[in-house]
Amino acid sequence: MLVSILRQGDFLIASIHTALDDTEMERFRQDVVTRIGQFRSRGVIIDVAALDVIDSFGSRCLADLAHMARFRGAQTVIVGIQPDVAFAIVQLGMDLDVHTTLDLEEGLALLERLTAGSRTGHSAIGVLGDDR
Amino acid sequence: MSVHAAGHSSGIAELDPLIRRVVGGRLRDQSALDDVVQETLARTMAARIRLDDGALAPYAIVTARNLVSGLWRREERSQRHLHRLVDRWEPPGPDDDVVLREQAEAVAVALAELPPRERLGLVAHELEGRETASLAEEWGSTPGAVAAQLKRARAKLRVEYLLALGRIDPPTPLCRPVLMALSGGERRRQRELEAGQHLLECDFCSDMGPTLLQSREKGAEDDVQVPVECDADVVAARQRAREVAAEVGFSGTDLTLISTAVSEIARNIVQFARRGEVVLTRVEDDGRSGVRVVARDAGPGIADLDRAEQDGFSTYGGMGLGLPGCRRLMDEFEVTSKVDKGTTVVMTKWRQQPN
Amino acid sequence: MATTAEPGIEVGGTDGRLLPELVSHLRQHRTALREEWATRITAAHLLSAMTPHEISTETTSVYDNYVEVLETGSVEALQQYARDLSERIIPRGVETHEVVEIVLLLRDVLARSLFEKYHDDFSLLNEVLDAYEPAANRIANTVAVSFVDERERVIRQQQEAIRELSTPVLQVRERLLILPIIGVLDRQRTKQLTEQLLSGIRTHRAKVVVIDVTGVPAIDESVANHLVQTVDASRLMGASVIITGLSSEIAQTLVTIGVDLNKMNTIGDLQGGIEEAERFLGFHVTRSDGS
Numbered sequence A: 001m002l003v004s005i006l007r008q009g010d011f012l013i014a015s016i017h018t019a020l021d022d023t024e025m026e027r028f029r030q031d032v033v034t035r036i037g038q039f040r041s042r043g044v045i046i047d048v049a050a051l052d053v054i055d056s057f058g059s060r061c062l063a064d065l066a067h068m069a070r071f072r073g074a075q076t077v078i079v080g081i082q083p084d085v086a087f088a089i090v091q092l093g094m095d096l097d098v099h100t101t102l103d104l105e106e107g108l109a110l111l112e113r114l115t116a117g118s119r120t121g122h123s124a125i126g127v128l129g130d131d132r
Numbered sequence B: 001m002s003v004h005a006a007g008h009s010s011g012i013a014e015l016d017p018l019i020r021r022v023v024g025g026r027l028r029d030q031s032a033l034d035d036v037v038q039e040t041l042a043r044t045m046a047a048r049i050r051l052d053d054g055a056l057a058p059y060a061i062v063t064a065r066n067l068v069s070g071l072w073r074r075e076e077r078s079q080r081h082l083h084r085l086v087d088r089w090e091p092p093g094p095d096d097d098v099v100l101r102e103q104a105e106a107v108a109v110a111l112a113e114l115p116p117r118e119r120l121g122l123v124a125h126e127l128e129g130r131e132t133a134s135l136a137e138e139w140g141s142t143p144g145a146v147a148a149q150l151k152r153a154r155a156k157l158r159v160e161y162l163l164a165l166g167r168i169d170p171p172t173p174l175c176r177p178v179l180m181a182l183s184g185g186e187r188r189r190q191r192e193l194e195a196g197q198h199l200l201e202c203d204f205c206s207d208m209g210p211t212l213l214q215s216r217e218k219g220a221e222d223d224v225q226v227p228v229e230c231d232a233d234v235v236a237a238r239q240r241a242r243e244v245a246a247e248v249g250f251s252g253t254d255l256t257l258i259s260t261a262v263s264e265i266a267r268n269i270v271q272f273a274r275r276g277e278v279v280l281t282r283v284e285d286d287g288r289s290g291v292r293v294v295a296r297d298a299g300p301g302i303a304d305l306d307r308a309e310q311d312g313f314s315t316y317g318g319m320g321l322g323l324p325g326c327r328r329l330m331d332e333f334e335v336t337s338k339v340d341k342g343t344t345v346v347m348t349k350w351r352q353q354p355n
Numbered sequence C: 001m002a003t004t005a006e007p008g009i010e011v012g013g014t015d016g017r018l019l020p021e022l023v024s025h026l027r028q029h030r031t032a033l034r035e036e037w038a039t040r041i042t043a044a045h046l047l048s049a050m051t052p053h054e055i056s057t058e059t060t061s062v063y064d065n066y067v068e069v070l071e072t073g074s075v076e077a078l079q080q081y082a083r084d085l086s087e088r089i090i091p092r093g094v095e096t097h098e099v100v101e102i103v104l105l106l107r108d109v110l111a112r113s114l115f116e117k118y119h120d121d122f123s124l125l126n127e128v129l130d131a132y133e134p135a136a137n138r139i140a141n142t143v144a145v146s147f148v149d150e151r152e153r154v155i156r157q158q159q160e161a162i163r164e165l166s167t168p169v170l171q172v173r174e175r176l177l178i179l180p181i182i183g184v185l186d187r188q189r190t191k192q193l194t195e196q197l198l199s200g201i202r203t204h205r206a207k208v209v210v211i212d213v214t215g216v217p218a219i220d221e222s223v224a225n226h227l228v229q230t231v232d233a234s235r236l237m238g239a240s241v242i243i244t245g246l247s248s249e250i251a252q253t254l255v256t257i258g259v260d261l262n263k264m265n266t267i268g269d270l271q272g273g274i275e276e277a278e279r280f281l282g283f284h285v286t287r288s289d290g291s
């Protein structure tokens, strides 16, 4: 199994379990976006802890995914980027402008806050993790 | 032709028309010509570190000539290496007993040509595994001096071995010293001897010189070649890069930086050229070790390299980070490209020295 | 040197008759020979960092190991001993040449005693020396190489320790890391710093990092770039970064390379930075409790 997409209440938890090539990566992105529409999910976690390389294509795909999810009304949080990978992404010059947290637990907590804010009509600005 | 040179020197670009003339006089097939030119440039880039600047152009010329005659020879034989873009020079393989015996004899003859102390030192070091420190003690010298002496002895041995194998005496008195200087990568000596000039004038040395320099690259025969034509190959290339770099002794972060750079460069091949290869080589220089990545394709080339190397320039549907990004990930980075002919990227990362 | 796969040492050539004789001679005169050796070590001003008692203890062990190698032809035990010995004496400041010289002294002391024993029978003496010398040289090499290896290992270790010290990642409270940077930042150090910080974020599950650059006089553009990359990479790992102690020179460099300082979270001094970080974390706690 290369990837898995699980539904948990309002959220989707999508995990990449192994290195993906570009085609597989694009299919994954498409699958996640489709499921968001299908389940009317309000938030998505993308777990990339298993990836040992996220190059420009991978970064772009993740950023696109977050944007497409946003169009469908869902917030995206990328979780589990490895230290070396984080370093390589910035060295490469990618501006991966998405929500990121250390792991799944943190990611879910952040999603709760992001979506709670929008549900009650309050701005999420100022919440840690949602800022620069 | 547009070339952007990073790192210590440039000048490879200016060689292109020269090489093209040399090869053009010998080859009619256009694509073979381009292959030879690309390969010559790549080899010259790789050998540059051991060459005096004055010997650069002569080296490129004789390398091109050798590649052409190698091409002729190969065409007469089989086409079993068709999947490779350009075949590399291969040392005579141990095809049969006769060859093996001849090689053994050549080694013996070559060894006999060395002064006794160098001979003993080399045997003790290479065969018995004695450390330079212990040799230094025996010779009343320092390990550094012994290492330098052994390096010279090894360079000399390579020359004598090739001479003995071919059962030929060099035609001029200058040949041996020139070949020695090339073999040992002694740039100042090359300059003193005007090695570049000699390479051009002497058929004998123009055959031998590049052979010596090519075989100098430690572990060159252990090159890892990854053919790249589809998405999955990009993943394979970066995984192999990680393995090779780990063997060289790179640490975690560097492994990720190297495999990310290889991923970028391999994807460029798939996106632009459809087909090409990534060659991973362990390199040694001056006591430091590193990994060299050569990515070549026979694709459309890059029209405006200077622009392609600027941040923000979109090389394909991506974010335009390919080339400049790779440059930041690696220590040395060089691209040669020609429209409709193809692109070669040579990039190197060195292990950090504990200083 | 193939220290682990040392071929056995052949003593006494094909006939092997000399071996037991040699060894028993050295055993028989152990005390006298060892003392002479120790005396010559002192006379040559070697091992001056060690006390006479220590010298006595170590020379006894080396002597016994030496004879054992001659007897068994295996250098493994000697290697192990030489490594342990090196580990003990390297911190005392013993130098490589001292180790080499004392082993050569022992070789000569023993050779001389053999000479004295066999000088009546010249051809026998030659045979004994022929058997003894290669073995003795190999022993000397083994000891010297072990010492050099160990020394290099120690040096490497020390360098790493120093490097770690120069960029400490401190956890001041749960989920808050401080990285005080002191001194000149070069490319390699900045890279190490980033690696340490990023793995520190994961280990400590940090949510906020305060990088204090009060102790950094100035930075060049490439280091400034790297600093910005460190901030971005930390964010990718889910941690926010606060930079404190930014001098006007460094701020200027950052602006020069196009950094929008408004986007960086900068606070005047370290104390202020820590307070801000704690507010951050506290805010986070109240907030998630309330939702």
Ligand SMILES: [Zn+2]
Binding pocket: B170, B171, B172, B174, B175, B176, B178, B198, B202, B204, B205
């Ligand atoms: Zn010649």
